[in-house]
Amino acid sequence: MKFNPTFLEILVFLVVCLFIYIWTKHGRRIRRWLQDYFRRRRGPRSLKPKSPEDCPLCTRDICFLSHRPKPEVVPWSERKSPRGRPKTIDTSGHACLNPLCDYFAIADPAIHALVSNGRRGKQRILYLKCQSCGGCRTSRYGTPLYWLKTPLARIAMVMTAISEGVDISAARRIFGHHHTTFTRWVERCGRHSERLHERLFHRALTIGHLQLDELVTKVKQDAERIWVWTAVAARSKLIMAFHIARRSSADAHQLLHQVWQRLVPDSLPIFTSDGLNQYFYGITAHFGFWDKPKRARKFHWFPDVRLQYAQLRKRRQGWRVSFLYSIVRLGSRQLIRAGLKALSLSGIVQTAFVERANLTLRELIAPLSRRTWSIAYDKHHLNLHIHWGLAYYHFCRPHQSLTVDIRGPSKRRYRTPVMAAKLVRHRWSVQDLLQLPVPEGVWLDAFPATKGCQ
Numbered sequence: 142m143k144f145n146p147t148f149l150e151i152l153v154f155l156v157v158c159l160f161i162y163i164w165t166k167h168g169r170r171i172r173r174w175l176q177d178y179f180r181r182r183r184g185p186r187s188l189k190p191k192s193p194e195d196c197p198l199c200t201r202d203i204c205f206l207s208h209r210p211k212p213e214v215v216p217w218s219e220r221k222s223p224r225g226r227p228k229t230i231d232t233s234g235h236a237c238l239n240p241l242c243d244y245f246a247i248a249d250p251a252i253h254a255l256v257s258n259g260r261r262g263k264q265r266i267l268y269l270k271c272q273s274c275g276g277c278r279t280s281r282y283g284t285p286l287y288w289l290k291t292p293l294a295r296i297a298m299v300m301t302a303i304s305e306g307v308d309i310s311a312a313r314r315i316f317g318h319h320h321t322t323f324t325r326w327v328e329r330c331g332r333h334s335e336r337l338h339e340r341l342f343h344r345a346l347t348i349g350h351l352q353l354d355e356l357v358t359k360v361k362q363d364a365e366r367i368w369v370w371t372a373v374a375a376r377s378k379l380i381m382a383f384h385i386a387r388r389s390s391a392d393a394h395q396l397l398h399q400v401w402q403r404l405v406p407d408s409l410p411i412f413t414s415d416g417l418n419q420y421f422y423g424i425t426a427h428f429g430f431w432d433k434p435k436r437a438r439k440f441h442w443f444p445d446v447r448l449q450y451a452q453l454r455k456r457r458q459g460w461r462v463s464f465l466y467s468i469v470r471l472g473s474r475q476l477i478r479a480g481l482k483a484l485s486l487s488g489i490v491q492t493a494f495v496e497r498a499n500l501t502l503r504e505l506i507a508p509l510s511r512r513t514w515s516i517a518y519d520k521h522h523l524n525l526h527i528h529w530g531l532a533y534y535h536f537c538r539p540h541q542s543l544t545v546d547i548r549g550p551s552k553r554r555y556r557t558p559v560m561a562a563k564l565v566r567h568r569w570s571v572q573d574l575l576q577l578p579v580p581e582g583v584w585l586d587a588f589p590a591t592k593g594c595q
């Protein structure tokens with residue numbers, strides 16, 4: 142048989158060869174380009190809003206401590222006899238914790254009846270006495286120092302090192318204490334910081350722009366990876382909420398539940414996040430209202446019409462980001478741009494601030510470092526360690542981008558995120574933080590350093 146192809150057959154053969162060559166060389170790129178082309182023509186997939194019935198915390202009806210109503214009691218200075226030595230020891234921040242006393246949980250020194258009852262023990266710890274009910278208690282109650290024998294300066298030094306990224310095994314070699322001592326101190330300080338954040342931030346934050354993201358890490362007890370979800374205020378750099386879990390819808394709901402609890406009622410920030418759609422469900426479930434439309438049998442949940450939320454999507458090739466594009470999920474692009482510009486930001490949809498804050502967290506908290514042996518034992522320990530790291534970040538560590546120029550000899554004022562959020566007047570030392578009483582189960586009426594901030 143004689144092989145005698147026609148011109149057309151040769152042409153078809155060459156075209157097929159060329160196609161196979163191009164497809165093997167650049168097939169992946171062409172496929173992705175086609176997917177993007179059709180996705181752009183189709184527009185982003187529309188998502189169905191969720192309601193509070195989908196949030197595990199809203200449905201469980203978890204009632205966090207609510208603000209105590211302002212007590213209306215006669216100040217002790219007006220009730221007591223004018224005779225006697227004037228008060229010299231500052232008792233602000235402390236309160237009588239006897240629920241039967243008239244001055245229960247009042248931390249204002251102008252109202253409560255606390256006076257010094259002397260210093261005791263080797264460390265000369267101050268004891269306070271309530272002149273109204275006669276109760277006496279150490280000033281360390283409700284602080285991480287309660288029942289600890291080690292001097293305050295030593296604990297403050299160790300905790301500063303731990304919150305600057307020194308891991309526990311390195312701290313053991315530097316300071317010489319047993320590693321269980323460090324673990325216990327981190328747990329105590331973590332619980333204290335958790336209570337402090339919960340009470341200071343509750344319904345107190347006004348935020349213009351909030352960025353959401355999650356960082357990946359591991360714990361010893363769990364073979365799978367876990368995520369730390371974070372919400373960062375773009376202007377004040379406050380990490381207003383975090384949540385450790387998997388990457389499910391329920392976890393996004395729990396993060397947004399915390400955000401919703403900490404914002405001033407009826408205030409709505411502009412949200413931006415990466416391309417994870419779980420954030421959309423969390424936002425729509427927590428910012429909205431129940432209403433009964435005409436002819437409807439039951440109440441329906443409607444997301445707030447003022448909500449503005451955009452996603453920054455990243456197309457990656459291996460580890461490298463090849464290109465970025467944004468999708469507006471709630472609100473409009475013009476409104477988001479105008480809102481961001483009104484906050485003195487560039488107006489571009491981005492998540493740079495939360496990415497930078499996540500890097501700071503990885504630097505400050507040793508178990509979050511990448512490729513480290515010092516990972517936490519379980520989620521509970523990691524949670525408490527992050528709480529302590531955040532307290533240090535919020536109250537003690539000045540943030541470089543929040544520095545402002547002032548008149549006077551110092552010329553610059555270094556500020557912390559809570560100072561920028563107008564919650565605290567000045568920078569705290571670690572010793573201030575450790576000595577602040579935040580008793581469990583009792584909501585004191587005021588923190589001493591927060592007065593006059595608004």
Ligand SMILES: [Zn+2]
Binds near residue numbers: 193
């Ligand atoms: Zn909720």
Ligand SMILES: [Zn+2]
Binds near residue numbers: 244272276
């Ligand atoms: Zn009392």
